[in-house]
Amino acid sequence: MLSIDSVEKGVVIDHIKAGTAMRIYQYLNLDALDCSVAIIKNAKSVKLGKKDIIKIEDRIDLDLNVLGYMDPDATVNIIEDGRITSKLKLSLPDKLINVIRCKNPRCITSVEQEIIQMFKLWDREKKSYRCVYCEQENN
Amino acid sequence: MRHVIEPTDMSVDEIDQLIAIAEDIERGPNDYANRCEGRILASLFYEPSTRTRLSFESAMISLGGSVIGFSSADTSSAAKGESVADTIRAISCYADICAIRHSKEGAALVAAAYSRIPVINAGDGGHEHPTQTYTDLLTIHSVKKSLCGLTVGLCGDLKFGRTVHSLIKALSLYRDNEFVLVSPDELQVPEYITGILKDRGCLFERTSDLESCISRLDILYMTRVQRERFFNEADYVRLKDSYILNMSKLAKAKDSLAVLHPLPRVNEIAVEVDNDPRAKYFSQVQYGKYIRMALIMKLLEDRNGGGAC
Numbered sequence: 001m002l003s004i005d006s007v008e009k010g011v012v013i014d015h016i017k018a019g020t021a022m023r024i025y026q027y028l029n030l031d032a033l034d035c036s037v038a039i040i041k042n043a044k045s046v047k048l049g050k051k052d053i054i055k056i057e058d059r060i061d062l063d064l065n066v067l068g069y070m071d072p073d074a075t076v077n078i079i080e081d082g083r084i085t086s087k088l089k090l091s092l093p094d095k096l097i098n099v100i101r102c103k104n105p106r107c108i109t110s111v112e113q114e115i116i117q118m119f120k121l122w123d124r125e126k127k128s129y130r131c132v133y134c135e136q137e138n139n
Numbered sequence: 140m141r142h143v144i145e146p147t148d149m150s151v152d153e154i155d156q157l158i159a160i161a162e163d164i165e166r167g168p169n170d171y172a173n174r175c176e177g178r179i180l181a182s183l184f185y186e187p188s189t190r191t192r193l194s195f196e197s198a199m200i201s202l203g204g205s206v207i208g209f210s211s212a213d214t215s216s217a218a219k220g221e222s223v224a225d226t227i228r229a230i231s232c233y234a235d236i237c238a239i240r241h242s243k244e245g246a247a248l249v250a251a252a253y254s255r256i257p258v259i260n261a262g263d264g265g266h267e268h269p270t271q272t273y274t275d276l277l278t279i280h281s282v283k284k285s286l287c288g289l290t291v292g293l294c295g296d297l298k299f300g301r302t303v304h305s306l307i308k309a310l311s312l313y314r315d316n317e318f319v320l321v322s323p324d325e326l327q328v329p330e331y332i333t334g335i336l337k338d339r340g341c342l343f344e345r346t347s348d349l350e351s352c353i354s355r356l357d358i359l360y361m362t363r364v365q366r367e368r369f370f371n372e373a374d375y376v377r378l379k380d381s382y383i384l385n386m387s388k389l390a391k392a393k394d395s396l397a398v399l400h401p402l403p404r405v406n407e408i409a410v411e412v413d414n415d416p417r418a419k420y421f422s423q424v425q426y427g428k429y430i431r432m433a434l435i436m437k438l439l440e441d442r443n444g445g446g447a448c
């Protein structure tokens with residue numbers, strides 16, 4: 001049974017921008033996990049006012065690129081024996097492979113579904129990515 | 140092995156080299172008649188473009204090579220649902236180099252990812268068309284003997300016209316060029332293009348009046364202003380004549396002006412201009428073939444690690 005407050009062994013994604021935990025849950029495919037996963041919405045935060053938290057009761061490998069893309073300001077805490085053994089810092093990845101899909105109807109990826117979806121970071125400040133095939137911005 | 144998917148896939152030095160070779164071809168095409176003997180160009184035109192296809196095919200044949208391919212998606216395996224990736228894998232076994240045209244943006248990049256032969260993008264939707272840019276550069280160089288120190292007017296639809304964006308990007312890499320961007324307010328060049336000009340320290344100005352600036356220009360690059368780009372018919376009717384080049388506007392221009400157009404022309408250049416010595420748009424067709432000859436040779440040579448192709 002997962003306790004909301006403490007995780008014995010697992011991963012806690014903290015400081016998630018309030019309201020985005022469900023999207024992160026989906027993008028990281030957390031519903032495919034067998035272990036307990038808790039999503040805490042609108043927790044109080046000194047830094048952010050409000051934040052979301054995701055607690056995963058298992059030591060899984062997260063796709064940090066996907067997480068970095070979803071919320072580069074979130075923090076990832078690895079928990080062993082009930083205490084944090086490492087904190088991982090996230091950043092916007094330079095490349096996104098099969099994370100988001102190009103929405104441009106004129107793009108080759110719109111007709112050939114098996115092509116790898118690939119985006120390159122275009123503007124770090126605006127968090128904008130461009131499809132490598134058609135160069136359309138994704139926002 | 141090299142591919143040319145966008146104009147910047149060739150460096151400025153390499154483009155200069157291509158221009159030098161193309162000008163040598165112009166002087167003595169016979170010297171090049173056997174340079175690609177025994178070589179095969181696959182021309183994969185998923186979207187019909189007779190003008191571009193014939194230019195590539197004529198270029199390869201003039202180098203002594205041969206051509207295979209298709210001229211529209213209905214006559215190709217694409218009609219049966221084969222992907223670009225699978226088609227290019229097969230074509231790599233039959234040909235030494237390929238030119239691909241496709242209605243979807245990024246198709247040439249996909250082809251390059253799966254190809255074992257050099258891929259030249261012959262147009263992918265409204266996206267990139269590098270040999271058009273090289274053709275424009277060769278035409279300007281042939282007429283002006285230089286790509287530096289020019290006042291270049293670009294007129295018409297500067298917002299959606301990719302050929303214009305590519306040409307501005309390419310010319311801004313050469314010294315002391317100044318740009319006069321002539322368009323209706325609705326169809327001005329996108330910010331990222333003026334951003335590049337600022338970054339590279341190029342002078343430019345925006346105007347909506349061709350007549351007032353034509354006397355200063357060394358090059359005038361005309362493009363079409365399409366009816367469907369306007370929000371309403373009234374604006375189109377009001378504005379369209381300002382962006383049509385005719386003899387009365389041309390009368391104010393320098394004798395040394397060169398008028399270019401990516402073709403096909405509809406009505407943005409009056410037919411009366413065609414016989415003026417400043418009209419260079421029909422010579423662009425010839426230059427287009429020479430620059431494609433130079434590019435095919437270069438890519439085949441690179442692939443062989445030097446030596447004749």
Ligand SMILES: [Zn+2]
Nearest residue numbers: 102107131134
């Ligand atoms: Zn795309």
